[in-house]
Amino acid sequence: MKSVFAILLIVSVAAAGCTTNRSARLAQQNAYLAGQNEALRQQLAQQQQQAQDAAALPSVTIMGPVQNTHVPWVAGLTLAQAIATANYLDANPPTQIVITRNGESATVSPSVLYNGPDVPLESGDIVELRRQ
Numbered sequence: 001m002k003s004v005f006a007i008l009l010i011v012s013v014a015a016a017g018c019t020t021n022r023s024a025r026l027a028q029q030n031a032y033l034a035g036q037n038e039a040l041r042q043q044l045a046q047q048q049q050q051a052q053d054a055a056a057l058p059s060v061t062i063m064g065p066v067q068n069t070h071v072p073w074v075a076g077l078t079l080a081q082a083i084a085t086a087n088y089l090d091a092n093p094p095t096q097i098v099i100t101r102n103g104e105s106a107t108v109s110p111s112v113l114y115n116g117p118d119v120p121l122e123s124g125d126i127v128e129l130r131r132q
Contacts, residue, residue, distance in 0.1 A: 059072050059073050060124070061125070064131075065089045068085065072085075079119040080118050090131065094130055097112075101126075
């Protein structure tokens, strides 16, 4: 009878140990996942803040085949500098450039970039690089 009691005691202790190990492993997994979720939340918040900060800075918008559509505006920024900063991607030059400032648009010939005086830009300008 004592041996049966001893076997039952050993089995119950072993079962309790398995439950404790399983609970500890589950708690570790939950803590790991909670940490991962918090890191993702922080990363998303940081990206949103960076996007808001970038939108608040003065810039020029470049529309067309470019890598960077928003170019930070600095005093003295010119059309050629803005296009170079935007990283024009098309193998062929644009056939028409339209600059919109305060709701008014003006067309600039692309040859001005090569032969004429550079066009100064202002914060908020929208430059369209068209291929027709």
